[in-house]
Amino acid sequence: MSELFRKYIKKENYPVHPSNIAFKTNFKNCIYEALKRRGWRETDSEMEWDIMWSEKEWIHEVFDHVHLQPHQRVNHFRNYAELCRKDLMIKNMKRYKKNLEKEGKLEEAAEVDFFPLTYNMPGEYSLFVEEFKRNPNTVWIMKPIGKSQGKGIFLFQKLQQVSQWKSDFRWKPDNPQAEPYIVQRYINNPLLVGGKKFDMRIYVLVTCYSPLTAYLYRTGFARFTHHRYSSNPEDICNSYIHLTNVAVQKTSENYDAQTGGKWDLRLLKLYLMSKYGQDRVSECFYKIHQIFIKSLLAVQKSMINDKHCFELYGYDILIDSNLKPWLLEVNAAPSMTSNTPHDFELKVGLLDDVFTIVDMERVMQGNEEQVGGFDLIYRQTPFPMPANSTYQTYLGTYNQRATTLKKLAKQAAQRMAANEATKVAAK
Numbered sequence: 001m002s003e004l005f006r007k008y009i010k011k012e013n014y015p016v017h018p019s020n021i022a023f024k025t026n027f028k029n030c031i032y033e034a035l036k037r038r039g040w041r042e043t044d045s046e047m048e049w050d051i052m053w054s055e056k057e058w059i060h061e062v063f064d065h066v067h068l069q070p071h072q073r074v075n076h077f078r079n080y081a082e083l084c085r086k087d088l089m090i091k092n093m094k095r096y097k098k099n100l101e102k103e104g105k106l107e108e109a110a111e112v113d114f115f116p117l118t119y120n121m122p123g124e125y126s127l128f129v130e131e132f133k134r135n136p137n138t139v140w141i142m143k144p145i146g147k148s149q150g151k152g153i154f155l156f157q158k159l160q161q162v163s164q165w166k167s168d169f170r171w172k173p174d175n176p177q178a179e180p181y182i183v184q185r186y187i188n189n190p191l192l193v194g195g196k197k198f199d200m201r202i203y204v205l206v207t208c209y210s211p212l213t214a215y216l217y218r219t220g221f222a223r224f225t226h227h228r229y230s231s232n233p234e235d236i237c238n239s240y241i242h243l244t245n246v247a248v249q250k251t252s253e254n255y256d257a258q259t260g261g262k263w264d265l266r267l268l269k270l271y272l273m274s275k276y277g278q279d280r281v282s283e284c285f286y287k288i289h290q291i292f293i294k295s296l297l298a299v300q301k302s303m304i305n306d307k308h309c310f311e312l313y314g315y316d317i318l319i320d321s322n323l324k325p326w327l328l329e330v331n332a333a334p335s336m337t338s339n340t341p342h343d344f345e346l347k348v349g350l351l352d353d354v355f356t357i358v359d360m361e362r363v364m365q366g367n368e369e370q371v372g373g374f375d376l377i378y379r380q381t382p383f384p385m386p387a388n389s390t391y392q393t394y395l396g397t398y399n400q401r402a403t404t405l406k407k408l409a410k411q412a413a414q415r416m417a418a419n420e421a422t423k424v425a426a427k
């Protein structure tokens, strides 16, 4: 604990002045900027900090060997990997679904259908081969469980392409050195905008797993590819068509540095509503909310809850051409570097709101339902609410917003039509 903070605690002199809060981080991107803008003091002391934005490794290597003061906060839960490692996430989702079935909650179980069919490699290779043979025309995607930015990912449609990978990686079922992968059904009918594939990065903050308390950030973004989508087997190896990661797209000659290939979520919703109608888009985003809640509930029992910890998750969601959302991955350390000025402000603003909720300054009441750009989407009460009440509230709020967005879309369309008419008249 920093010396100044200790004085405040002793005097019980709340709220704590920002200059008395010491932060530590090794990141020099939006995280550092947000911490500095907060007016907090930087420290490089080993343990004399009040809030630390750490690398994931710190949690593995240090957290268990130190004693933290009650007020100290760190940005990961100890076993964050339960949700954020690709294979563990799938294992937890499958188990959650199975438990719901066992409890006879069949409808609820049927709704846990938002992750593509997935097998662990090498462990479930034989099961995968059986499935592969049952559906020989399916496209599959191979992803290393612990990498990010599209590294090591490839698509295939023939078993022989995996054999090639097996020999390239000197892969053997009993070789502990073999890099674990998952193999997943490739969603080959993604929703396209202007002929291009996209996925969405949406932020969810969890401040506690018991009781589960989660907030959803209203502003996120869609990440687009810079090449038109094609499901042609000849294009199966073209990452620019299939992978939406900025790290991949940045190397494309079509890369648009001005937009960074990103679209604000609000804009995307407006566009989708004008194209598919409010009801379908509302339903799609309602399902996305359900994905957040259900995925968190699925790992809740496995998570080691700790009052020092909070976590900002970056969810990757893909929408298919039927407007069905799919959960691809949850990131425990979503990228906080920016590739445009807008992106920079979005991320610094997001982090600032995270810090408000984490409440180092002790100014929150604890019952707020909206904080900056965050909305509370789940707070488990000691006495469970009637079955659907919270969900109905989300839906209600969502529909209200959807109506506003629809109005805005209509106005934008009218403005565009008026501009066109003026241009034609001028000619």
Ligand SMILES: Nc1ncnc2c1ncn2[C@@H]1O[C@H](COP(=O)(O)OP(=O)(O)OP(=O)(O)O)[C@@H](O)[C@H]1O
Residues within 6 Å of the ligand: 116, 141, 143, 147, 148, 149, 150, 151, 153, 184, 185, 186, 187, 188, 198, 199, 242, 243, 244, 245, 316, 318, 328, 329, 331
């Ligand atoms: N099952 C799938 N169907 C269709 N596209 C997929 C699928 N899985 C992944 N992708 C595409 O590949 C990209 C990378 O996948 P994923 O996010 O799982 O890997 P990653 O390397 O961990 O990326 P990140 O840096 O975002 O964490 C996704 O953004 C998406 O465009």
